[in-house]
Amino acid sequence: MKLAIEKLTAILRKRNKKLKAGYALIFSVGILAAYILLGDRTNIYSVKGSTQAITVETSDAEINEWVFSQGRLVAEDTDMQAVTLKDERFFVFSSDIKLRITSINDTTQHQLLITSRSDDITGVLFDGNKATPLEGYVEVLLTLSKNIVLPFEGKAYVGEDVGKDVDSLLLNGEISILESRFLSSGRYAGSSYVLDTGDRIYIVDKNSEYVSKGFLRVTQNDAFYFSVVSEGDGVQVTRFGNEDLLITPSIWSRVTKDPVVAAITSLCALMFLLLEFALLLKQTLNNKE
Structure with a gap:
């Protein structure tokens, strides 16, 4: 029973770290987007x-x-x-x-x-x-x-x-x-x-x-x-x-219309697409095991 509790606690900690990393990534992307779209320009x-x-x-x-x-x-x-x-x-x-x-x-x-x-x-x-x-x-x-x-x-x-x-x-x-x-x-x-x-x-x-x-x-x-x-x-x-x-x-x-912003937007979209593909591939491999 003690081993099961310790194993569950480790899994939850691991998931919390992943969630925190995901939230940090989303927050960083949001700050960058706000700066790009709302920042002052001449x-x-x-x-x-x-x-x-x-x-x-x-x-x-x-x-x-x-x-x-x-x-x-x-x-x-x-x-x-x-x-x-x-x-x-x-x-x-x-x-x-x-x-x-x-x-x-x-x-x-x-x-x-x-x-x-x-x-x-x-x-x-x-x-x-x-x-x-x-x-x-x-x-x-x-x-x-x-x-x-x-x-x-x-x-x-x-x-x-x-x-x-x-x-x-x-x-x-x-x-x-x-x-x-x-x-x-x-x-x-x-x-x-x-x-x-x-x-x-x-x-x-x-x-x-x-x-x-x-x-x-x-x-x-x-x-x-x-x-x-x-x-x-x-x-x-x-x-x-x-x-x-x-x-x-x-x-x-x-x-x-801003070519730099368009390039950054395309890069972010590609990164999220690759991340989604990696998660799907990992889930497929886990199901086979």
Whole structure:
């Protein structure tokens, strides 16, 4: 009787060790899966489409110093009369300011309105050898005779939330996400999302550590093309006043599109399949004995 009890105790201890090892393996795999699927990665967000309005908070880069040698210049906070711009009399916007760009259309011509207000120098008017700094509110109204491209660096707010007296909207757009590969260099194309007419979007940067880069291509249409690219923490979409929509990478896209994760998933599946085959083979041999 004593020998039987000791034998049973040994069998139970052996089984408990196997169970503990199995639980440890499952727990380790779960931790690894959570880290792969939920761990932070540096993602690049690309937003492009057509809009009738955009606001850009420019950085101090020289690329933001837009030069205009055509159109009509108005500086409301000065005594200067409206100025017609031309080759020898041109205006340069300062960098590190907020610019509002709006498409204006009527039955006869297409125009672009660019406005800015700054407590410092908004821009400089060059007239021959004379340079006149302008402060406060400044606007440039362009009557387009050709296509123009306006590059920028900074933070872009595309579109305008639909509401009273709002007539310049985002017409269409798409968000694409480039995600970092797990434990390797390079990126892969993740999820993409289609924007609705009337959305207002911007790339979220919680710690203010990234700078968006992009450009506007203005043609003689009722809207202009925009492209904005930046690392960030997601894309905030405001739709009919609702700001709950934050576009971020999905877990499913990491599982299906990250080549490293796909390889790890395949390897784990193969290991479990081999383990199952080994247990089945062992059971078969024990039954024969």
